[in-house]
Amino acid sequence: MKDPPGRRQFATTHWSLVGAAKPDEASQTRAREALEELCRAYWYPLYAFVRSRGYSSDDAQDLTQAFFARIIETGGFALAERGRGRFRSYLLGAMKHFLANEWHRAQRQKRGGQVQIIEWDALDPEGRYAGASEQSDNPEHLFDREWALETVAGALQALRDEMANAGKSEQFDALKGSLTGEDELPREEIAARLGMSEGAVKVAVHRLRQRYRNLLRAAIAETVSNEADLNEEMRYLVAVLQRR
Amino acid sequence: MNTSEKDKCKRCGAVVRRESTEKLCPACLMSGALEPPGGKAETVSLAPGESLSLYGPSEFPCEFGGYRLLGLLGRGGMGTVYEAEQIATGRRVGLKMLGQQLDSPDMRQRFLREGRLAAGVNHPNSLYIFGSEEVEGLPVITMEIAGAGTLKDKLKKRGPLPVTEAVDAVLDVISGLESAFAGGVLHRDIKPSNCFVCPDGSVKVGDFGLSVSTLARTDTFVTAHGKIMGTPAYSSPEQLRGDTLDLRSDIYSVGATLFTLLTNRAPFEGDNAVQVVANAVNKKPKPLTELRQDVPPSLERVVARCLAKEPDGRYADYTALRNALLPFSSKEPEPASMKVRLSVG
Numbered sequence: 001m002k003d004p005p006g007r008r009q010f011a012t013t014h015w016s017l018v019g020a021a022k023p024d025e026a027s028q029t030r031a032r033e034a035l036e037e038l039c040r041a042y043w044y045p046l047y048a049f050v051r052s053r054g055y056s057s058d059d060a061q062d063l064t065q066a067f068f069a070r071i072i073e074t075g076g077f078a079l080a081e082r083g084r085g086r087f088r089s090y091l092l093g094a095m096k097h098f099l100a101n102e103w104h105r106a107q108r109q110k111r112g113g114q115v116q117i118i119e120w121d122a123l124d125p126e127g128r129y130a131g132a133s134e135q136s137d138n139p140e141h142l143f144d145r146e147w148a149l150e151t152v153a154g155a156l157q158a159l160r161d162e163m164a165n166a167g168k169s170e171q172f173d174a175l176k177g178s179l180t181g182e183d184e185l186p187r188e189e190i191a192a193r194l195g196m197s198e199g200a201v202k203v204a205v206h207r208l209r210q211r212y213r214n215l216l217r218a219a220i221a222e223t224v225s226n227e228a229d230l231n232e233e234m235r236y237l238v239a240v241l242q243r244r
Numbered sequence: 245m246n247t248s249e250k251d252k253c254k255r256c257g258a259v260v261r262r263e264s265t266e267k268l269c270p271a272c273l274m275s276g277a278l279e280p281p282g283g284k285a286e287t288v289s290l291a292p293g294e295s296l297s298l299y300g301p302s303e304f305p306c307e308f309g310g311y312r313l314l315g316l317l318g319r320g321g322m323g324t325v326y327e328a329e330q331i332a333t334g335r336r337v338g339l340k341m342l343g344q345q346l347d348s349p350d351m352r353q354r355f356l357r358e359g360r361l362a363a364g365v366n367h368p369n370s371l372y373i374f375g376s377e378e379v380e381g382l383p384v385i386t387m388e389i390a391g392a393g394t395l396k397d398k399l400k401k402r403g404p405l406p407v408t409e410a411v412d413a414v415l416d417v418i419s420g421l422e423s424a425f426a427g428g429v430l431h432r433d434i435k436p437s438n439c440f441v442c443p444d445g446s447v448k449v450g451d452f453g454l455s456v457s458t459l460a461r462t463d464t465f466v467t468a469h470g471k472i473m474g475t476p477a478y479s480s481p482e483q484l485r486g487d488t489l490d491l492r493s494d495i496y497s498v499g500a501t502l503f504t505l506l507t508n509r510a511p512f513e514g515d516n517a518v519q520v521v522a523n524a525v526n527k528k529p530k531p532l533t534e535l536r537q538d539v540p541p542s543l544e545r546v547v548a549r550c551l552a553k554e555p556d557g558r559y560a561d562y563t564a565l566r567n568a569l570l571p572f573s574s575k576e577p578e579p580a581s582m583k584v585r586l587s588v589g
Contacts, residue, residue, distance in 0.1 A: 004452040079275070131261065150260065157278075160266075180272035213277040222328065231349055234278050236378055239356040241271035242258045 014038050014222045015087045032072060036117060038087055038222065039068045041154070043118050045146035046095055047125050048132050052139040053099065057126050067098050068117040076158065086233055087223035088147055092140065111132075148237040154218035162211070170194065171204060178205045179212050307331075309379035311339055315391070327389060335372060339386040356383050365427050369420030371440055371450030390440035390448050395501070399436060407539060410505035411573040413439065413447045415566060417498060420449035422562040425491050432489065435478040435506055436495035476520040477510035481553050484521050492555035495565060499550020499558075507535045511551055525553075543572050560585050 043064060050060040071094060118207065132145035132146055155178075162173035191198045196208050224233050251260050253269035305312050308557055310331050315337055318327040328339040335462045341396045356376050366372065372388035375549070395413060396501045398405070417439055421431055431438075432448065438451040474485065478494035503511045511529035514520040529551050532544040559565040 071539055148274065149264055149270055152273045153264040156268070156273065176266060176268060179276060180253075180268050209276065212273070214278040216274070217408070232352075235353055235356070236275060236351060236383075238271055238275045238278065239376060239378075239383070241274060242256055 016085075016225045036068075036072050037071065039091075039117055041222075042087075042091065042147065042150060043068070043123075044125070044128060046091060048110050048129055048146045049092065049095065049139050049143035051138075052142050057129075061120050061125060063099070065116060065118055067095055070098065072117065086226050087226075088144070088233070092143055094174065101237075102236070131193055141240075144237075144240045145243070148240045152216065152218055152241075155212060155219050158215050158219075159208070159212050163208075172208070175205055176202070177209050179209060219244060274369045309337075309384075311337075311379070313339065325387075327423060328386075332385075334519070336389055338371075338387045338389045340387060351382055355385070363426045365420075365429060367423035369416045369419055369446070369448050370423060371448045372438070387421075387450070388448075390442045390450070392441040392445075393547055394437050394445050395439040395441060395447065396435075396437035396507060398441060404508045404536065405505045407506065408544065408574050410502060411543075412445075412575060413441075413505060414498060414502045414570055415573055416447035416574060417449055417501065418562050418566055418569075420447075421491075421494055421498070425494075425562070426450070430489060430491060431494050431497075432483065433475060434494055434501055435475050437499065439542050476517050477512055478504075479525065479544055480553060480555070481525045484525055490555065491550065491561065493538070495550055496555075497557050498550075498565070499547050503529065503532065503547050503551070506532060506539060506547075509535070540572065548570075 014037055017034040018038075046067070047060055047064045050063050051057065055063060132142065139208060156176075160169075160172055171194060174185075174194055177197045179187070185193075187198050187201055190196075191201045196202065196204070217234070218232055220237070221227075221230050224230050250404040252258070253260050253272060256271050256275075258269055258271035260267065263525070264270075267274060272410050281491065299325060307313070308328070311328040312331055314329060316368065317327050323353045324341050326339045326341070327383065328337055330337060331337065334562055344371075371390060374386040376383060376385045378384070421434070424431060433451065434449070438449065440448045440450045442448065478497045478500040480489070483493050483496075500511050510520075512520055512523040514523055529548070532539045546565075549568075550558055550565065559568065
């Protein structure tokens with residue numbers, strides 16, 4: 001178990017790096033890399049947003065690619081409120097601006113060998129979108145919801161991977177229900193199945209929850225600029241996920 | 245990806261898209277991570293000055309996100325409601341914003357919950373909630389506008405209402421609450437200022453700010469801090485004591501509201517909240533007939549039964565209360581109960 005996230009982590013989160021970039025080259029490079037990493041992590045909600053605005057799959061892929069290339073090349077264009085706000089809101093706002101104003105220009109420039117941020121071949125954008133498209137007929141709601149799901153699912157996958165690396169896949173499967181605050185099975189039954197004492201199960205549940213909490217908070221922290229925003233963002237995402 | 249696998253979380257009602265989160269509810273996963281490891285309350289506050297300029301615009305119309313604010317409709321326990329127009333659609337809505345002095349993570353959470361709970365209720369006697377969203381960093385709830393103020397406004401303008409009119413209004417309130425309850429929601433803060441009047445005189449229940457889902461055994465962010473309290477003059481003794489509530493607590497508040505509509509005063513008064521609470525827990529309300537001569541003794545008994553100190557002494561459900569009130573209303577008993585059966589079933 002690594003350090004729980006605290007105030008410290010905000011010195012170096014990706015989004016705060018982008019916001020705090022100075023004119024010198026090293027700082028700019030760091031900021032660009034951070035931005036690139038963020039874009040790669042959240043391509044899907046943005047793609048879903050563009051798709052639900054009515055663009056075809058091909059157009060949506062081109063557009064998302066062109067959009068990422070553009071914001072990375074320009075260090076985050078229209079980044080008026082640097083250091084404030086959240087990456088999620090920034091990205092959605094910038095994409096809306098891009099669709100309205102910059103798309104055609106970007107299309108013309110495309111021939112000149114644009115940076116490919118997203119490798120579509122390795123992904124299944126349409127497969128994912130097919131599952132999402134009926135969740136909301138409001139593209140912004142869809143974007144927020146897919147964003148929230150991406151975050152929650154990403155941290156869960158990271159936890160699953162960690163447990164698998166430690167040879168504890170079975171334990172993860174038996175205990176993951178506790179992450180939502182409710183055990184699927186009675187503790188005694190889980191203990192018997194895993195060959196552990198009930199006390200040991202209790203400790204394992206505590207650790208699993210703590211680790212998930214840290215992983216999720218750390219992932220979301222990458223997209224906000226300070227600790228107060230982290231909690232606000234999490235509450236917002238909870239509300240998004242509960243929206244009907 | 246198979247969307248038919250979607251299901252609703254039994255705990256919070258969120259949609260669980262099973263394949264992406266291993267059959268776990270994403271909303272519960274996220275809210276579980278909000279709790280600090282020790283289970284202690286979070287004490288994060290907003291950055292100073294954050295978004296504050298957005299509160300309380302003094303000049304109308306003004307723009308706020310995708311809305312044009314047209315005027316102030318009212319200020320309530322949780323915040324301020326503006327009359328607004330959604331710029332994209334031209335739709336007139338009530339836009340409720342969390343009050344500045346209340347802006348804490350707790351309150352935000354509670355506020356957003358209101359939107360979520362009430363959004364599940366769709367009934368002609370319940371103020372329709374379009375949704376909750378974040379506008380310029382602020383949580384807002386968009387809701388239907390009833391159009392003719394609240395029952396409190398009505399009392400202020402006209403004084404005690406005629407018996408039939410008061411009972412009719414309360415029957416509307418009962419229908420709204422009944423549908424909310426059928427959807428698993430207790431209101432917990434029924435009072436004249438939370439009952440909204442339509443131009444045709446019908447009444448809609450609104451302000452689910454203190455509502456709680458009857459499905460959730462505990463409410464992580466709100467009741468855990470013991471901060472929930474209704475308006476003392478209209479809250480049941482068990483609510484004032486912080487005990488477990490069921491629909492009979494709302495029935496008490498309905499009785500207190502009817503008492504007020506008939507007399508223009510709350511059943512229990514006092515110089516301060518502590519006194520009101522003490523009176524509500526310990527004393528009997530003044531008999532209605534002492535305050536107003538044209539109230540039939542049988543109606544007084546209905547109100548007194550709603551205001552019984554013990555839940556067991558009250559009506560067990562809305563059907564029983566409705567049947568007891570119908571003789572004093574202008575409404576036809578038969579169609580009313582048919583309608584209820586349809587909307588509940």
